[in-house]
Amino acid sequence: MNINIYYGGRGLIDDPTLYVINKMREVLEELRVKVTQYNLHENKSTIATLPQTLKDADGIILASTVEWYGIGSYMYQFLDACWLYGDKEKISKLYMCPIVMSTTYGEREGKLQLSTAWEVLGGQPCSGICGYIANTVTLEMNQEYLTVIEKKAENLYRTINQKLPSFPASNLAVKKTVAITHNVDLTPQESEQLSQYVSDDSYVQRQKEDIQELASMFRDMLSVKDSGQQDVYPQQFQKAFKPQPGFAAAYALKLDEKADFLIIQVDGPQLECYYGTLEEPDVEVTAASSLIDEIINGRMSFQRAFMSGAMKMKGNFRVMRMLDNLFVFGA
Secondary structure, X not given: OEEEEEEOOOOOOOOHHHHHHHHHHHHHHHOOOEEEEEEOXXXXXXXXXXXXXXXXXXXXXXXXXXXXXXXXXXXXXXHHHHHHHOOHXXXXXXXXXXXXXXXXXXXXXXXXXXXXXXXXXXXXXXXXXXXXXXXXXXXXXXXXXXXXXXXXXXXXXXXXXXXXXXOOOHHHHHHHHOOOOOOOOOOHHHHHHHHHHHHXXXXXXXXXXXXXXHHHHHHHHHHHHHHXXXXXXXXXXXXXXXXXXXXXXXXXEEEOOOOOEXXXXXEOOEEEEXXXXXXXXXXXXXXOHHHHHHHHOOOOOHHHHHHOOOOEEEEOHHHHHOHHHHEOOOO
16 A cells, blocks of 8 residues: 655644654554655645656645644645646545644644545545644643544555545535536646646746747737838828927827837927837827827817827826827818
């Protein structure tokens, strides 16, 4: 018989959970059980691959410590990996004994969390151990506590050896009706390979870099495509320009889905209109391209668009109002 222990604590010397699982290991080994322990805090970079270790086990122990709130992130990561990459058929045949010791409040809730999670995964939870232990010395010196631990280890051995049946749980029924997941058609071997890739930091980093490169490439392609459509705006503003003596200002129009600003620089009779960037324009306008089309066609004015909330503006409002005087569309 093979039993795996997955310890989700931090490995502190005075962790009462470590004492409990060490005692259970001693009892199980006396019963000629092969016990393998995985300390999740030591395998945190490869947690995604640990569901592979379930395939050779007849039963498992999930052990964690409530130090301030909940069963801890390492155990959550392991359960997530079982959900994503674990062989559900194998998990459905595995008995799980939860052990949650607490140095604060919440050991019963933690034990229930582990049992519920294992039921949702399709496995079979056994009767576990939970308790509040403020000082590990108290646990070590109490013979009654030791007897409880030994009895739980014997019960786990008996349950797995005899494959004792259990009543179906409502968690499994709910999972079948509402907790519907999108199945990925992968064999257990492919799932193992995928989990290995997930735990490979260098592989993940390369994938992120490839995604960024592709995103940059498509963004550039969209910019080139947009540039042909945007060329019409500078021409339209040039045609509608009505110089205002002694007036000078710089506008930056941010159009939706456009990579660059439409820059409009006015200095008396001089006008520059182009796409690019400009530091500290007098007015920065954000608007949809369709709204600018409405203005160019004479069906809307800059001031009405701003007052209606369809256009947003930052900067000098007086300078912004001059846009309707500088550019007379539809005349």
